[in-house]
Amino acid sequence: MKVLVMGGTRFVGVLAVQRLLDAGHEVSVFHRGSRQPDWTGNVRSVLGDRNNPADLARLAEGRFDTVLDLSAYTGDQTASLLAALPDVGRWVHCSTVNVVRPSPVLPWPEEIDYGPHPLWGNYAIDKIACERAIQNARAGAHSVIIRLPLVLGPLNFIPREEFVLNRILDGAQILLPGDGQAVHQYIYRDHAAEALARAVDLPGEGFDVYNVASKRCNTSLEGFVDVCAEILGRPAYTRTVGGGPTGEDRATFNNADCVFPFSNENTILAIDKAERAGLVSPFMDIREMIAAAYDALLAHPERRQWTRTDAEQRVLARLDTVEARS
Template sequence: MKVTVIGGSGHIGSFLVPRLVRAGHDVTVISRGSRKPYSEAPEWQDVHQVTADREAEDRDGTFGDRVAALKPDAVVDLVCFTLESAASLVQSLRGEVGHLLHCGSVWRYGQSLKLPIREGSDSAAEPFGEYGVQKNRIALMLKEETARGGLATTSLHPGHIVGPGWHPIGPLGNLDPAVWQTISAGQPLRVPGSGAELMHHVHADDVAQAFEKAIAQREAAAGEDFNIVAPTALTVRGYADIAAAWFGHAAVLETVTWDRFREDTTRDYAESSWGHLYRSQCFSIEKAASVLGYAPRYEPEQAIFEAVEWLVDHGQLHVARPLGVPAG
């Protein structure tokens, strides 16, 4: 098939695009052209590159027509964040393209009520925050579009994406590199809340696998939405214990109030921590496994170790002791 990937040089696209080329698809990537893929692969030599500023072209009302003019069989949209942008693309592709696949987010759900969270259930509260609210609105619009006989659409909702080349969401639910310095040195790590809060990561290549399978099974995937995460989720305490073991010792944790935690870090890091830990999410992948054959290769700690190791090896994360080999 002819497959167009919007935002193909980012986290997911770095793994998805080579997968699609290996599967025999004719692949075009639309991006701003300002960043190379996170992982090098020979398959990129066979990819058609189109440079475009989506935000500017969305404002002009021309982006959807640009995509439709490529005459793809399937479009994978990895960088759509507003309902207006998504609806504009759908309008341009309706009747022109066979399948639109949208990258959503598990933050389309609010805080967990029952675990695991399943698609279409009462497992989670309503989403909050502009990002999560928009992702949920997009997913609902796409489902309705297909249900009423319009464009065939599918939305896939990854957890906290992990991979070599960027910082993972850490044990405190934020991107603060000082957390890794503290853990590696065996120093006390101040943990807000109970420490039992959950985070559900996923390796970027597992997300790419899910998109590849959904493209290959359009009839089964059309009109559906899927949680795409690792087989298991991590608690704050479990995450810290696993990470500390990579540096040869046990985690030293100090439980503090949220007010105290906010005093000791930046506003952005504190808000990120609260956003992840308040949601305390764990997801079922039963639907993706049964409908698409989704079979994630990475447990969350394996994916996180790979990311941390890459950052340390490339001088982008400084730790107090060398990384060891993860158990298992």
């Protein structure tokens, strides 16, 4: 099968491309050329900018059977690609749990209403627009939406594990938003890549949504810190700081400036449908996931350099002020 991968040159995408090659697919990767992974197999690189209509127009020459879109972040980006490739048989889109409207009833099934999730602001709004663009443009054609929770894995480009590991290694206090007891669900990088690669071969028709996560891979924020401390064999010093899900009573969560890398809000997806479709990988203990991230951290000492986020500094200043007044 001729598969076009949009993006695919970092983190989950690199492994997804390799899985497609291993499965015998003919793979083309459309990317900007800023990274060139060392894949085992023959990959056709197509350099360009997906925001440039002329670059997208060139893709029509490839006559692809399937598109795996890993780099669509707005409805306009998705709509432009759909217009450039109207005859593709199957469309696979990598989406996020943050498109749904949060419910206190857990886990959240695929048919739950669209949000947007208020904590994720424009990111959630734009990812909803991506899904709706596919649904509107492709009518009865087969489209597969893979919704993922928080992704863990070595050398994560959002340094979730490293955020906690570095602070424990240096004996720094870790601030937990709210009470630190909200439970998150995760997916390991390799499991996400496997699911996305398998999705290109899924039978079906119409608009099909799958929630995909790693099996039995849920912890509270405090529990995540405890597992990291267990892997390191060192104590973790935590402090709950209130401030709602973000720790600062902010309306939205910001990965680049956060008190802790996860919000203090329960987020659990129902994955039964994905399990039946063969999209959920065999069980892997979260300790193994964090241990792999720690090994990668040790192998890249430059990633041991860290500073507190502005959000952490603001919260610490607030707490110091409260203590000084009491």
